[in-house]
Amino acid sequence: MIDPVFLAEAAINGLLLGGVLALLALGLNLIFGVIDIVWIAYVDLVMICMYAVYFVVQVYGWPIWVGGLTSVALGALLGIAVHLLIISPILTSAPVNQLLATGGLLFFLQSFATFLWTTDHRSVRLTLPRLELFDMPISVARLIAFGLAIVAMLGLYLFLTRTYIGTAIRAVSQDREAMALMGANPQRVYVVTSAVGGAMAGLAGALLIIQYAVHPFFGAAFGPITFMICVLGGLGNMVGAFVASFIMSEVIAVSGVIWSTEMGYVIAFVVFIVMIFVRPGGILARRG
Amino acid sequence: MAARALGFVLLLGLAVLPFVPMAGMRQYALHVLVQIFIWSFIGGAWALMGRFGLTSLGHGAFLGLGAYTSTLLWNSFGLSPWLGAVAAVLLTAGVAVIVAYPCSRFQVVGHYFGLVTLAVGEVVRLLIIAERDWTGGSLGLTLKTAGAGGSLLAAQSADKRVFYYAALIVWLIGLWVWVRLDRSMARAAMEAIGEDEVAAASVGVHVARFKLAITALSAALTAFGGVVYAQYITYVNPETLAGIGVSLRIVFAVVLGGMYSWLGPTVGTALTITLQEYLRVKFGLRLIGMAETIYGLLLILFIIYMPKGILGTLMERAARKTGAAVSPPQAVSR
Numbered sequence: 001m002i003d004p005v006f007l008a009e010a011a012i013n014g015l016l017l018g019g020v021l022a023l024l025a026l027g028l029n030l031i032f033g034v035i036d037i038v039w040i041a042y043v044d045l046v047m048i049c050m051y052a053v054y055f056v057v058q059v060y061g062w063p064i065w066v067g068g069l070t071s072v073a074l075g076a077l078l079g080i081a082v083h084l085l086i087i088s089p090i091l092t093s094a095p096v097n098q099l100l101a102t103g104g105l106l107f108f109l110q111s112f113a114t115f116l117w118t119t120d121h122r123s124v125r126l127t128l129p130r131l132e133l134f135d136m137p138i139s140v141a142r143l144i145a146f147g148l149a150i151v152a153m154l155g156l157y158l159f160l161t162r163t164y165i166g167t168a169i170r171a172v173s174q175d176r177e178a179m180a181l182m183g184a185n186p187q188r189v190y191v192v193t194s195a196v197g198g199a200m201a202g203l204a205g206a207l208l209i210i211q212y213a214v215h216p217f218f219g220a221a222f223g224p225i226t227f228m229i230c231v232l233g234g235l236g237n238m239v240g241a242f243v244a245s246f247i248m249s250e251v252i253a254v255s256g257v258i259w260s261t262e263m264g265y266v267i268a269f270v271v272f273i274v275m276i277f278v279r280p281g282g283i284l285a286r287r288g
Numbered sequence: 289m290a291a292r293a294l295g296f297v298l299l300l301g302l303a304v305l306p307f308v309p310m311a312g313m314r315q316y317a318l319h320v321l322v323q324i325f326i327w328s329f330i331g332g333a334w335a336l337m338g339r340f341g342l343t344s345l346g347h348g349a350f351l352g353l354g355a356y357t358s359t360l361l362w363n364s365f366g367l368s369p370w371l372g373a374v375a376a377v378l379l380t381a382g383v384a385v386i387v388a389y390p391c392s393r394f395q396v397v398g399h400y401f402g403l404v405t406l407a408v409g410e411v412v413r414l415l416i417i418a419e420r421d422w423t424g425g426s427l428g429l430t431l432k433t434a435g436a437g438g439s440l441l442a443a444q445s446a447d448k449r450v451f452y453y454a455a456l457i458v459w460l461i462g463l464w465v466w467v468r469l470d471r472s473m474a475r476a477a478m479e480a481i482g483e484d485e486v487a488a489a490s491v492g493v494h495v496a497r498f499k500l501a502i503t504a505l506s507a508a509l510t511a512f513g514g515v516v517y518a519q520y521i522t523y524v525n526p527e528t529l530a531g532i533g534v535s536l537r538i539v540f541a542v543v544l545g546g547m548y549s550w551l552g553p554t555v556g557t558a559l560t561i562t563l564q565e566y567l568r569v570k571f572g573l574r575l576i577g578m579a580e581t582i583y584g585l586l587l588i589l590f591i592i593y594m595p596k597g598i599l600g601t602l603m604e605r606a607a608r609k610t611g612a613a614v615s616p617p618q619a620v621s622r
Contacts, residue, residue: 089592096343100543101591103536108584115577224410224532231403262418269407276404277390
């Protein structure tokens with residue numbers, strides 16, 4: 001029998017991991033919901049942003065918040081570049097081609113990172129105070145990441161509901177043909193969405209680098225789970241993805257302690273597959 | 289009939305190739321060709337589903353299941369890979385049906401189907417890593433040798449020519465399956481299902497049965513390809529035989545060549561493997577990652593500028609020139 005303290009610790013770690021997964025899923029889900037294309041390489045963009053923070057902070061010695069801002073700006077630029085260079089020419093292609101074009105980007109980013117920076121693991125070392133709760137050590141880095149992720153999600157929510165362009169984004173995600181008929185310019189909405197999605201990737205990168213070491217295959221480690229969360233939450237459904245992130249992170253963390261890390265992911269994927277069959281519209285969808 | 293004659297000459301050329309003296313290059317040339325045959329076969333197996341809108345992003349699962357089943361049976365119990373292949377194919381087809389049945393029952397199609405299969409691929413990869421006590425984990429597993437010269441019972445051989453012919457035959461079997469399916473009623477049924485399931489069902493097409501059958505067939509062939517590959521390389525590894533990486537590679541090669549024509553998977557696979565080998569030889573150990581970087585970049589460009597694949601684009605051009613109204617079936621969305 002496993003010590004309940006370990007389980008409680010795993011549950012707390014799962015909660016903290018959930019915040020970051022939610023942030024990852026949020027950006028991908030926004031793009032997914034609005035442009036209707038899965039960016040297979042989304043987490044690889046996060047990986048590039050993590051390297052950016054690493055170089056700004058660890059190599060050039062700037063403070064961490066500069067690294068974070070650089071990362072967010074870089075993410076937004078990368079998002080726009082991906083949209084204009086890759087997505088925009090194939091907007092009307094078959095879905096499989098759209099998936100594969102960003103899949104090609106995945107190979108490109110992974111191997112270009114290997115080429116530039118080798119496969120060494122790199123991390124940003126911050127000196128943070130230690131925190132304990134009932135004798136359980138709690139990572140302050142994770143706590144900060146969790147808090148900022150929640151703030152960012154609230155910010156995105158306000159952006160989507162309170163601004164003009166945010167409203168346009170939501171409208172396109174509901175009905176793109178009708179939006180074009182109403183005189184809105186979908187292309188502009190797409191570019192803004194990609195920039196915002198990219199900025200979320202940048203922020204996620206900045207929050208991940210203080211917890212994990214970055215390496216060229218980082219995207220492969222977090223990519224699949226991020227897609228699963230988006231689908232589990234219901235494509236384009238922000239609240240659903242938020243809830244799904246915590247379900248998945250708890251499954252991974254708790255079964256990771258009971259069995260092994262790999263088994264944690266196996267169970268998470270199996271949960272995903274079963275949920276697709278039981279609730280294809282996402283966990284929060286009404287059964288129709 | 290000129291095309292048929294040309295094909296015959298080409299086959300004859302392939303059959304005598306191992307006996308052409310190539311001054312030391314023979315081993316390498318044969319190695320590249322064996323890889324092209326095996327991966328073309330696997331690509332063709334994927335395309336059996338892919339061309340009807342069942343875009344699987346998890347064929348690595350079937351490949352890995354096949355390769356590991358026969359390898360583990362041979363290593364642990366000394367079961368001949370000939371029988372191991374049968375077990376591998378049956379097991380994989382069974383798993384494919386278990387995945388495909390609910391997909392068909394709950395109408396999981398399009399993006400969702402892709403993501404479900406992607407998850408299946410990851411599950412297989414992670415299970416192989418997790419069960420490291422008997423699968424060797426991420427370090428992989430080497431097939432036990434059956435002796436220096438090889439053995440027919442163990443389906444091993446030190447002579448590359450043996451595998452060359454075996455792979456050639458396997459590749460031809462793959463093409464034969466494709467052509468048989470293409471001429472059957474099943475093709476018409478599957479095309480109808482790919483375009484509109486409800487409409488197909490309304491005219492009496494048994495949607496679930498056809499989908500399950502095509503998935504099982506595709507998975508079984510992929511598993512067989514995995515067994516052949518494992519026997520040839522005599523080493524299995526979860527990263528190269530399961531998971532998202534290899535699954536995407538298979539799809540890439542097929543889409544590059546064109547998934548709607550029988551030679552498309554072969555053209556695409558031959559091109560990607562030749563490209564990879566060329567880049568690998570050119571850059572070697574000097575610029576690690578450069579070869580793959582160029583590979584990724586070319587894939588993006590090909591998909592943007594030749595969305596129907598090389599063969600599809602060429603055929604379309606030829607059709608336009610002769611003024612014929614034949615066009616390859618349109619890509620089916622959702």
